[in-house]
Amino acid sequence: MIEVPCPMCGQSDVVRLSSRGQYNDPANVVLCQHDGFVYLSPRMDASGYADYYARSYEGEYRVEQGDAAIRPVYGLVVDRLAPHMPDIPGTALSVGAGLGSILQLLKERQPDLACSAIEPTPGAQRHLRDVKGFDVIAGDIESEWDVGREGHYDVVIMRHVLEHLLDITSALDRIRTTLSDEGVAYIAVPDMMHPNGSLRHYWYRTPHVSYFSAHTLRHFLARSGLEVMDMVEEGHEVWCVVRKGPHETLDVPAGLARDQKSVIRKHVRRTTLPHAITRVRWAIGRRLGRG
Numbered sequence: 001m002i003e004v005p006c007p008m009c010g011q012s013d014v015v016r017l018s019s020r021g022q023y024n025d026p027a028n029v030v031l032c033q034h035d036g037f038v039y040l041s042p043r044m045d046a047s048g049y050a051d052y053y054a055r056s057y058e059g060e061y062r063v064e065q066g067d068a069a070i071r072p073v074y075g076l077v078v079d080r081l082a083p084h085m086p087d088i089p090g091t092a093l094s095v096g097a098g099l100g101s102i103l104q105l106l107k108e109r110q111p112d113l114a115c116s117a118i119e120p121t122p123g124a125q126r127h128l129r130d131v132k133g134f135d136v137i138a139g140d141i142e143s144e145w146d147v148g149r150e151g152h153y154d155v156v157i158m159r160h161v162l163e164h165l166l167d168i169t170s171a172l173d174r175i176r177t178t179l180s181d182e183g184v185a186y187i188a189v190p191d192m193m194h195p196n197g198s199l200r201h202y203w204y205r206t207p208h209v210s211y212f213s214a215h216t217l218r219h220f221l222a223r224s225g226l227e228v229m230d231m232v233e234e235g236h237e238v239w240c241v242v243r244k245g246p247h248e249t250l251d252v253p254a255g256l257a258r259d260q261k262s263v264i265r266k267h268v269r270r271t272t273l274p275h276a277i278t279r280v281r282w283a284i285g286r287r288l289g290r291g
């Protein structure tokens with residue numbers, strides 16, 4: 001496990017929020033006192049996470065769903081992107097593509113669209129190649145897949161991926177590098193200002209190393225030269241559509257750390273008792289079931 005300074009400000013002045021997350025896995029969740037950014041530290045290094053994804057991730061998190069089940073969720077992504085897309089996009093890339101459902105919906109709108117994917121899971125890679133007919137350009141999202149693809153993509157999708165990545169800025173830099181001049185990227189992450197369910201037993205997770213809010217996401221986007229065309233906090237996520245813009249330093253509001261703590265405090269107050277009752281009921285049910 002390695003200590004990590006705050007990815008936003010580089011300092012290490014943090015308060016600990018939790019040491020465990022979903023499935024009782026280790027998750028040292030901390031909040032930066034300067035800017036309110038929430039992240040894991042100490043945490044596994046890159047090779048530790050590589051092992052983790054190879055060993056446990058598919059079993060714990062990958063839900064194989066048919067296209068019909070996920071169509072409403074991914075259709076929403078296409079609806080959000082559509083007003084901002086170039087008239088006739090020629091190339092699309094999905095980073096962390098899964099089974100490629102969003103690309104498929106985009107291709108239904110635009111049959112000539114050349115679809116590429118980056119996806120670490122071998123099973124999903126096979127599906128993308130053999131069933132969907134897409135080009136899998138890389139397995140490792142944090143590799144140098146951008147080299148030789150500068151300005152290449154009219155549409156880039158990165159949905160619920162950024163919170164997994166150990167180096168936020170290098171990932172966003174690669175997206176900017178590979179966007180065409182008219183290109184747009186869709187980025188969505190869980191929203192730490194609107195968490196869902198028990199923080200300790202659901203929201204905090206070993207694979208989620210960063211917990212963004214609209215303000216902190218904007219900071220990282222500006223740092224990587226991605227200009228926000230549209231950003232919405234909706235339900236428990238923040239989603240945005242961005243394009244190439246100037247690199248900027250965008251400070252978060254002064255009271256953000258205080259606001260983030262207040263959101264967490266209120267959420268814990270609201271969810272702890274109902275969650276405890278659910279767990280007790282479940283334990284009693286198991287005992288009666290056995291008896």
Ligand SMILES: [Zn+2]
Nearest residue numbers: 006009032035
């Ligand atoms: Zn910080």
